Amino acid sequence: MPSKISWFSKEIILQIGRSTGWISLVYILGLVFALPLRILMIYSDEKNRTNLNVGGNLFRFDFTIQVVLFITVPILLSVFLFRYLHVKQATDLVHSLPLKRNKLYHHYALSGVFFLVLPIVLITVSVLIIYASLHLQTYFGVRDIFYWAGTAILATVCLYTAGIFIAMMTGISAVHAVLTYIFLIFPVGITLLVVYNLKILLYGFPSDYYLRGNLDKMSPLTEVIGLEGKPFDWSNVLVFSILTILLYGLSLIFYKKRNLEAASEPIAFVKLRSIFKYGVTFCTMLLGGAYFSETLYNLGWSIFGYVAGAVMGYFVAEMVLQKTWRVFRHIKGLVIYTVIMILFAIGFQTLGIYENHIPKQDEIKSVLLTDNPSNEVIQDHFYKNYYAPKPIREQDNIKSVLKLHEQILADKQINQKNKSTPYKMAFFVYELKNGQKVIREYQLNQKLYDDFYKPIYESTEYKEKTEGIFRVRDKDVETIAIGNYGPVGKRAIIPEPSEIKTILAMLKKDVLARTYEDGVYFKGGSETVEINLGKNNQLSLELLPTYTNTRGWLKEKGFLERATITENDINYILVHRNNNPNGKTIIDENQPGNLKITDKEHIREALANAGPNPGSYEAIFYFEQGNTQQAFFFDEDHAPDFIRDHFKK
């Protein structure tokens, strides 16, 4: 009977079908709701038929249903298929048969692939039929249908092989499912944990810089969850294919190495058990530390977080391995682990090389200083061209930056403690002459560093490298809009090229003349200049009260009155001493001691000096128009004399 020697065993396939076919059935049902039915439903609603337009991405039809199916069905299937490795009696039966593990593996694994692919194929066919019969060409193309099918197949098969791989590593089905998800999310999770913790341990570690890349690229699971938003391109295809093949092959290798008595053991390979135990301990330690440091900024609590995390992780891992919760006597491993970690932490602290390393002036080619490290991430072409700051190169400026950096290092204790005060980022990227980069990131209270920031921020080079206005070419500008986004909106549009040219020149002059203090004091105001560069791209900058050249010209041309708040818009102003340095208080109009300003000249002076950020005095501006008001502040330096005099009494 030669047929019996053949590779293909009908009865095994039949058995697999009988035991796991239902998963495929549920999968098909779910997908029917998400795609063919949904398409028919939208189509039948003539008014909203344009909802069929999903930008060529069929994942957008009921994505929630789709994504839930895509990330659960493959794992569920792998769990049920390879249950024969996890149930002792089934393992014994199957492996006492005259079948090589090779053959068993391919039968089970490939049947699973079939059960995963079949529903997608059926749905694809049904969508194609609907597509042809309802003439849906206007909404999406046949190409889009095949893009959906191909992506769905590759993505689910990849997740499924990850499930198979973990099936070989464990002997308990529940552990199998949980471990598969942990395995899939692990690259993202461990990166986050390590980077966060280095940030806690190393003063100046640029965590945001390292997290700027696309983290979801690191896990197939997050990639699948993102299918609605971004295209699955050829690089994804390559990565998913390689991963699938790799995991499929590795699984077979581990299957052959596996001892079958591992059924009902949480971790099948003895050597992996310690890796699992200390891996879990390490990860939960990092998690605990990161959690308490991020929420409480207190060294004591951070240490508590690390200790609690490690202890919890250790015992949980031990419980899983021993399959009982009574494991609290097994603390030998934990003690050894703790000693190693303490040594490690001490080594980390005493090294200090990383923290104290600042390049020397003569090594530096250029330096980028910014308070927003995410600038590096934004891929948008326009943003890159106009907003992203560029490094500075002038020796004097580099010297100033180094001075600032040295001071930040000297203030390590202060800056690490004061994380809860309003802080700013200081992000340094040094490019050295030898091609290397030194990147550091600190959180600090910028006020403490005013003296250091001033020479840098006031330098012409820094302004030219960071302010978008210096990158605007006159001929690219279509219009300029001056406007106010306060409670009373005002707006004037200037389309005339010659006037545009003048305004740009004036703005550049004013920006260059702006002092550091004014820049900080007036930052966040509601008067802006929007430079329209066409194609919906616009560069906006604030129109500070100190931009006298621009304002003078605007006033001359009559734009100022149309576009900004003037004394004529204000009914009166109510000023009181601000006792809440972080925010706004509600003014009680009748409270004694408050100053009410009604004189137009005083209102004008107040307008020219009021800043949007909390300061010594709070001023509520009451508008003529409507029953509207807006809060401003004065600090001691900017408050007009008549206000200071009033409160001096």
Added chain:
Amino acid sequence: MIEMRNVRKSFAGVEALNNVNLTIQKGSIYGLIGSNGAGKTTLMKLLSGIYRQEEGQITIEGKPVFENISLKDKVFYISDYPYFFPHYTTKQMAQFYKDIYKNWSDDRFFKLTNVFGLELNKRIQSLSKGWQRLVAFILALSSMPEILILDEPLDGLDPVMRKKVKNVLIQDVAEREMTIFISSHNLREIEDICDHVGILHKGAIIIEKELDELKADTHKIQVAYKEKVPEALMKKMNILHTEKRGSVFLLIVRGEEDIVAKQVRETHPVIFDLLPLTLEEIFIYEMGDIGYAIKNIMV
């Protein structure tokens, strides 16, 4: 011939079998006795190619068993709790085995199911424990194995069924020279079918013997004399054990039956009986020092 040489197997550092040596001749029925946890099941799973030994060789006809398909095709293993695929009927299970085992015989399958009056289309898992075991037997015998490995096979079968199953097994051994490897924690249960017995204790085979040889060699004698027991007789015989019950002496004697009987008759006893020994007694008396251990196993 099945051979195990210096086989060692441990589970996560805990030794289950150490240095096991065992030989089973083709066509024999080998009984493996051992207390709970002695390593019987481990030994059987090693022999069936399910487990992999850490050291030593396990061979059938000189070839290693593990992952050897042509060998495993001739071996059938029934575990202590027979397992069937969920929701499978006897018929479906038979079709499965037919697909897997080259020598499957439909003819035999239907004959056996007829003999035992088994319903083919009932889900196996809905049957009683005894019937499930019977199904396992029928499926095993229908795949015509050369070696049948049975782990505690008679548990849960009623005496009638037990007899029937034993008969079928013996018939197969006689007709097809099938080899049976059978384990039990109870010597009494399998002594009537085994021709070889091995005793497994704490992971090692402590005794391995051919039964006929043992039985022919050891006898229980009850004798009584009017006067004292003749000293000469006691010296002449190879006595393993003496016991006095009233005036009756109970002796366990080693030697050929005829000679022993002749020697005793010559002393003209008042009472003389030559009784057969149970296997259990043979082991306990024969094995002297380790007899104590065996006694414990048998309980």
